Amino acid sequence: AQTVTQSQPEMSVQEAETVTLSCTYDTSESDYYLFWYKQPPSRQMILVIRQEAYKQQNATENRFSVNFQKAAKSFSLKISDSQLGDAAMYFCASSNRDDKIIFGKGTRLHILP
Amino acid sequence: GAGVSQSPSNKVTEKGKDVELRCDPISGHTALYWYRQSLGQGLEFLIYFQGNSAPDKSGLPSDRFSAERTGGSVSTLTIQRTQQEDSAVYLCASSLFDQGNNSPLHFGNGTRLTVT
Numbered sequence: 186a187q188t189v190t191q192s193q194p195e196m197s198v199q200e201a202e203t204v205t206l207s208c209t210y211d212t213s214e215s216d217y218y219l220f221w222y223k224q225p226p227s228r229q230m231i232l233v234i235r236q237e238a239y240k241q242q243n244a245t246e247n248r249f250s251v252n253f254q255k256a257a258k259s260f261s262l263k264i265s266d267s268q269l270g271d272a273a274m275y276f277c278a279s280s281n282r283d284d285k286i287i288f289g290k291g292t293r294l295h296i297l298p
Numbered sequence: 299g300a301g302v303s304q305s306p307s308n309k310v311t312e313k314g315k316d317v318e319l320r321c322d323p324i325s326g327h328t329a330l331y332w333y334r335q336s337l338g339q340g341l342e343f344l345i346y347f348q349g350n351s352a353p354d355k356s357g358l359p360s361d362r363f364s365a366e367r368t369g370g371s372v373s374t375l376t377i378q379r380t381q382q383e384d385s386a387v388y389l390c391a392s393s394l395f396d397q398g399n400n401s402p403l404h405f406g407n408g409t410r411l412t413v414t
Contacts, residue, residue, distance in 0.1 A: 230389070230405035276341060285331065285354055286403060290340030
């Protein structure tokens with residue numbers, strides 16, 4: 186069975202600084218996908234970034250990047266130059282190929298002005 | 299184009315009553331999910347429909363919960379004899395499932411269910 190663990194219920198970062206959100210996962214499959222989703226106060230979930238396990242290169246999307254450590258089953262999200270609009274719940278998720286997507290419990294990120 | 303639509307957006311019901319929550323996925327999306335979000339509990343997987351395959355119901359918490367997806371499109375989540383612990387936000391999501399290449403989930407805004 187897939188599991189996703191986010192050990193940081195809440196984090197805070199100063200505006201313009203960098204923050205890293207942690208995520209570990211467990212799967213017996215070799216072919217899987219990893220995701221970070223953002224849920225702002227509006228409640229609308231939005232995909233932030235996606236990583237395919239067979240790709241060694243870490244995914245990046247503008248100010249968002251991941252540190253994918255396959256052997257350690259770790260998939261952290263780094264947000265650079267934090268902005269007030271980044272304040273949200275962040276969910277890490279994983280999916281085996283052809284299977285459902287499982288989410289972690291989330292990390293609430295506060296941006297301090 | 300239109301996103302995932304859920305109705306109602308809010309539902310207040312008395313303990314013991316049945317409720318139906320509706321989800322209209324994005325047209326052409328073959329995968330449809332229901333998740334439950336309780337305070338501090340993240341997104342709890344409930345059920346997953348993929349095309350014509352038998353749904354994955356492994357996340358349904360009890361036999362009071364059931365879901366259908368008619369014609370590969372609209373889905374209804376039914377909760378019978380509601381309990382106070384059923385109070386949560388119920389989120390629906392759909393994705394374009396292409397040869398096992400998991401595409402991103404598109405979420406609805408959810409239905410906030412309150413059982414009094």
